Amino acid sequence: MVLLALFIILSLTIDGFFNVWNVVSFLIILTIIVLTRTLGRHFQENRSAFIGIMVLCGLFSIGSMNIEGFASANNIKSMLLFAAFLGIASVGQTLVALLGGLDLSIPFIIGAANVGLLYLIGLGVPPWLAAIIVLAIGTLLGVINGLLSYRLQGQALIVTLGTGFAISGGVQIITSIGSAYSGNVFGQVPPWLSNLAAMNGSTFGLPFPPVIAIWGLVLIILIAGMRLTVYGRYLYALGVNRTSAKRVMISELGYWVTMYAISGFFAALTGGLLLGWSGGGFIGVGDQYLFLTLAAVVVGGTSLLGGQGGYGFTVIGVLVLQVLSSFLIGIGLDFEWQQFIFGLLILPMVALYARSPHIRTQI
Numbered sequence: 001m002v003l004l005a006l007f008i009i010l011s012l013t014i015d016g017f018f019n020v021w022n023v024v025s026f027l028i029i030l031t032i033i034v035l036t037r038t039l040g041r042h043f044q045e046n047r048s049a050f051i052g053i054m055v056l057c058g059l060f061s062i063g064s065m066n067i068e069g070f071a072s073a074n075n076i077k078s079m080l081l082f083a084a085f086l087g088i089a090s091v092g093q094t095l096v097a098l099l100g101g102l103d104l105s106i107p108f109i110i111g112a113a114n115v116g117l118l119y120l121i122g123l124g125v126p127p128w129l130a131a132i133i134v135l136a137i138g139t140l141l142g143v144i145n146g147l148l149s150y151r152l153q154g155q156a157l158i159v160t161l162g163t164g165f166a167i168s169g170g171v172q173i174i175t176s177i178g179s180a181y182s183g184n185v186f187g188q189v190p191p192w193l194s195n196l197a198a199m200n201g202s203t204f205g206l207p208f209p210p211v212i213a214i215w216g217l218v219l220i221i222l223i224a225g226m227r228l229t230v231y232g233r234y235l236y237a238l239g240v241n242r243t244s245a246k247r248v249m250i251s252e253l254g255y256w257v258t259m260y261a262i263s264g265f266f267a268a269l270t271g272g273l274l275l276g277w278s279g280g281g282f283i284g285v286g287d288q289y290l291f292l293t294l295a296a297v298v299v300g301g302t303s304l305l306g307g308q309g310g311y312g313f314t315v316i317g318v319l320v321l322q323v324l325s326s327f328l329i330g331i332g333l334d335f336e337w338q339q340f341i342f343g344l345l346i347l348p349m350v351a352l353y354a355r356s357p358h359i360r361t362q363i
Contacts, residue, residue, distance in 0.1 A: 048301020048309065052316035059323045067330035075326070077209070081199055083322040084215035085277070086292055087315060089270040091218060092142070092263020093293040094314045098239045099259055100306030101149055101156040106267045106293055108164030109138050110286025112171040113271025115185050118281035119175045122187040131193075135268050141167055142264020146257035160260075172283055185281035197276035211273055218266075222311040235259070239307030296321055 063070040089106060096103045113134045120130035145163055149156040175185055195201040201209045226232035238245040238255055246252060267286075274285050300317025302309025321342075328338045 048313055049316060052300055052313065052320060056316060056320050056323060059320065059327060063323065063327040063330060067327065070326070070330060077212075078199060079322050079326050080212050081197075081209050082325075083318050084209070084211045085197075085270055085274060086289070086296060086322065087215045087318045088211075088218060088266055088273065089286075089289050090293045090296045090314050090318060091222065091266040091311065092259070093297050094302055094309070094311050095235070095259040096156075096263055097297050097302050097304050098235055098306055098309065099256060100239055100304070101256070101259075102294070102304070103145065103160045103260060103263045104157055104290060105141065105145055105160040105164030105167070106263065107286035107288070107290040108168040109141060109264055109267035110271040110274065110289055111283040112167045113138055113268040114275050114278075114285045115175055115281040115283050116171050117272050117275055118185045118187050118189065119171075121190070122185065127190040127193065131272055134272060135265055138264040138268025138271075139261050140264070142261035142267075143257055145264065146260030147253075149260065150253050150256040168283060175281075184283070187281070189275060189279050193272070193276035194279065195276070197273045211277075214273075219311065219315060226310055236307055239305075241307075292321060 060071070069075055089110060092103055093106060116137070117130055117134045120133060121127050125133070141163060145156075145160050148159045148163070152159055196210045196214070199209060200207070201211070203210045203213045226235065234245070234250050235255060237248075238250055238252060242252060270289070271286060275281060278285065296314050296317040297309070298304065298317070299320055300309065300313035300315070302313050302317075324342065325338070328341060333341070
């Protein structure tokens with residue numbers, strides 16, 4: 001019903017939207033949803049991954065049919081580039097969600113790191129040292145989030161939002177001293193940092209953006225670590241049943257602090273990489289990631305109640321969101337329409353997972 005209402009609204013308000021290709025695309029999306037809900041019942045163990053992959057393939061097929069060059073190598077590389085930023089930013093949100101928590105400080109740390117890194121470089125701090133300082137501060141903020149979220153159980157949303165506002169405001173105060181541009185920092189971005197995040201960047205001489213390779217490496221390490229190590233399995237155990245985990249001597253405080261610290265580190269890393277991409281420091285560069293990191297986790301199928309899902313699922317969610325975003329841009333919709341459609345389309349995608357009971361109820 002949501003999709004039907006959306007299609008009718010777009011057809012009535014946007015000239016030329018109602019055409020054969022868009023009608024076919026709409027029918028394809030409906031077919032995919034029906035098929036995934038039906039076939040997904042036979043893939044209970046990896047139902048979320050199955051649904052996500054089906055939706056991803058459907059969206060990419062529709063984009064390829066409707067938009068010239070959508071499936072070209074350059075466009076795919078562009079989509080992977082922006083997906084890499086979101087994928088790296090979503091690392092912490094995924095790990096925290098597996099504990100049953102949330103980290104709303106991610107966009108603020110991204111913005112603070114983006115501005116803070118260029119500010120330190122402008123003060124004459126060696127770029128490599130400035131990067132280490134920014135990553136260390138991001139990690140420290142994560143530690144604080146973890147400690148407070150654990151001590152104030154059930155208040156992670158407020159705690160992380162508060163620390164996020166604090167670091168964002170603090171950075172703006174520091175960088176605005178003697179400057180008329182509060183929240184913005186201008187300067188020379190090191191060439192190596194620009195290469196890391198540039199569309200035309202190279203990886204070991206190959207014409208491939210290094211940030212995508214970095215994301216791939218993070219993906220492999222995380223999936224292997226979460227599935228093949230005792231520490232990773234304990235993370236799932238803690239998310240499923242905290243009481244039982246305590247009885248086998250799993251340190252709940254240690255996991256909360258560690259997962260939030262990792263979240264802070266990767267948020268700061270994302271801010272630094274975005275500096276290489278944009279070439280200038282802007283405190284609001286991470287604003288969109290408040291919604292997108294949560295959406296990637298949820299659309300991918302990781303439960304916000306904890307103990308179910310993983311980073312591999314989040315990667316699927318990231319790719320779905322990026323392909324959808326590229327499609328909406330490709331058909332020429334304004335930013336406001338993109339946001340509107342983005343929100344509405346996520347509802348039925350999340351609803352596809354709604355019938356799956358949380359793993360805690362199955363044991």
